[in-house]
Amino acid sequence: MIIGAPPEMPGRDRGGPGTPLLQVRGLAKHFGGSSGLFGRAKAGVVRAVDGVDFSVGKGETLGIVGESGCGKSTTARLVMQIIEPDAGEILFDGEAVGSRALGLRDFRRQVQMVFQDSYASLNPRLTVEDTVAFGPRVHGASPSAALAKAHDLLHRVGLEPRRFAGRYPHEISGGQRQRVNIARALSLDPRLIILDEAVSALDKSVEAQVLNLLLDLKRDFGLTYMFITHDLNVVRFMSDRIMVMYLGKVAEVGEAEAIFEAPGHPYTSALLASMPSMDPDHRTQEAPLSGDPPNPINPPSGCRFHPRCKLVSTLCSQAEPALNVMAGDHLAACHLVDPQSGHPRLAAA
Amino acid sequence: MTAVDLSAVPIPPAERSEGYWASVLRRLRRDPVAMAALAVILLLVLAAILAPYLAPADPFRGSMARRLRPVGTPGFPLGSDELGRDMLTRLMFGGRLSLFMGVTPVVLAFAIGSGIGIFAAYVGGWVNTVVMRIIDVFFAFPSVLLAIALSGALGAGILNSIVSLTVVFVPQIARIAEAVTTQTRNRDFVEAARISGASPLTIVRVHILGNVLGPIFVYATSLISVSMILSSGLSFLGLGVKPPEPEWGLMLNTLRTAIYNQPLVAALPGVMIFITSIAFNLFSDGLRGAMEVRQ
């Protein structure tokens, strides 16, 4: 077993630098009721993910933000193939997952996930080293080789093997547990790691340490990240590109700085405005988001955000906007971005 | 960064923490009641196993001239029964059958019930529903009734009695096994194990069994006292062991007519059942307490 492999082991990059590592098209998942899809959905069906397209380039970090219930965690699980999508396709390095070119087991070696609850993610009966060594053992490593790899990874994530390898989850802190989870995710030499609110449950100081660790590991191992969070500061710090989700659909996607400097979707603007500010010159005077949080069972007609949007017009309640291009790869699903949509505010400009 | 092959490098020994079962044992050892109960159980088991060597007399040989002697008669330290056999000997030998018939159904039910419950819970879906519904049918009978009905239908005998009690306990254990396994199966670390590409069998072996067998085992130990009372009860009714085999429940039955003559002697076999039952209950409670400490 080779430890400390250089970024992008030779032979693994099948698609070449131009192919995105992950491409998702038309992904959808509805819970409850039989396969009712767009329009044919039965009453009571939760449309958790309702037609999502995005891609993740090699070596970049895609941040995914949104409020609770927007579908970001479900999207992660659909990509990981933990749950079956109702529609859509997932291409990893140009190949469809589950096809002959890329079997599920093979896929699993290349994509791993770190969960939010560090305690629930660890088997209370296994020691730290056994937990990290489990993956390699499953794929055929000998016990000693797997343990050696586990110790090396523990060292890489900042947990000294002499102190930590023989410990049980309940004996270490939350931050340390999350490092174990990261080590476990790395144990299969993945190319893509999905971090689902991986630092949300940690104290702020610990969170900063873990985030820096993630950046170091990304550089050292040549990783690609999908970073899911509801914390806007964190997502700005970590991401190259950001995707904003709302009610199971993509609201906006683009370069991180572009999103923060010039948000295209009113929802994104509202999210940014709702970040509490320490600057007395920029106090938050009124609540940027009005209305009740949306109900994923009965989403609003037309643009899903229209009941809470300050720039709403009748067009918005009738027609659902596509992901329109703002500039380059900066896209937003809003009529105001499309000069030909017929939104009344555009005519005034 | 150069690649290094570390499999040849010896790993320095890490500090090892106490495992889960080791911590349970440690807590158990500090519980005086549980330890006392365990001591009583071991004593009874030992007396039963060593009965052929320790008992003063022959459990089958009696003499009508010496029947129903009271406790403390010379030669009969605990008196003699209705056929003149020494009570102490009969009680010791009786322990063999009573303990065997009480513990065996629980052991069998533990194995079978856990298998059914864990399987049903891990597979989930309609298989789970069907299996648990079938289990529900057995739950529709009160245990005593089911045990007696099955025993009555199968006929008397040791094997039949063990079979019917096993059938009574399998649904109870299966239900607990299913509940605990469903709970465990939904936890994140099982999902993480699935993501690493492990086969269902591996996941059950490594991740589920270790977390599930403990609670099921504790529940099973709490069933032992019920099993002993029921199996002796079956013999009491004449559905289990047949005379002249020594067994506590059967002895209670045959000594019933002697309650006016020698009430103390007549009550002795039941005292043994009582003591055994209390000991198993106290030990089971202690075990549950030792396992329940929130980690």
Next chain:
Amino acid sequence: MLLYALKRLIYVLPVAFGVSVVCFMLVHLAPGDPLTAIMPIDATAEQQAQMRAAYGFDKPLPVQYGIWLFKVLHGDLGASIASGRSVASEVGRAVGNSLILAALATLIGFGFGTFFGFVAGYFRGSLLDRLASLVSILGVSVPHYWLGMVMVIVFSALLGWLPSTGAGPGGSTAWAFDWEHIRYIILPAFTMSAIPMGIIARTVRALVSDILSQDFVQALRAKGMGEGAVFRHVVRNAAPTALAVMGLQLGYLLGGSILIETVFAWPGTGFLLNTAIFQRDLPLLQGTILVLALFFVGLNLIVDVLQSSLDPRIQRG
């Protein structure tokens, strides 16, 4: 609540169906023809064939089941081989006696059980708790048929205060609510109450100590509310589960009464069962078990619905 009751009823139907199948199959469990137990040894082949046809044993099993089920649904449980009377009437007579005994035992057990459980739960960790818990462990561990014998030894043989067997003077099989007959029910009822007492005491202790440890209660006390108010709060919260357990215990006692009824020769369904087993009276055996099991199922259903109406949080899907 009615909707929930209906839902539970529909859920129970397949279970009841399964119960009937099990009851039917009981008789056919033992290897060999069920007939061999009934027939005299020297019956000729022709007589055997006649009997077989008369009982319908010559037909395939599913058909036999269908015929039996059809009769059962019309209230015909067959005729007892030993006495010749209809099983339904025998069971009907015995059920009343068993119900009275079980109900009384449940009440006694519930009364003492809640008392001990309350004491143990309120004064958790103290000597009182240990004593009360000890009593409940004793109750749960005791072999009740032996306890019955001991009660007879003490109160009948040694002290001569109470009769040892039967439901009434002269071995009568009907029990009535007068002083003559009450003497006969005391020993069996108290004996029967031991196990439910232990179980209810344990349950109540756990419930009470759980409720008392809730933050809610500390808040009540901090507000200055007296112990009386706290007590009422505990009772209100513990009642649904405690009553449910009591109901279940009643069911267990009814179904499992055979041992005690045998010790005291109490003319109930348990005693009837005993007779049926030893006389290999298959119709009586089948009919009694079916009635008892269905009683238990029905009782569980009622307890379930009542409990959910008292505590809406408890609703089984």
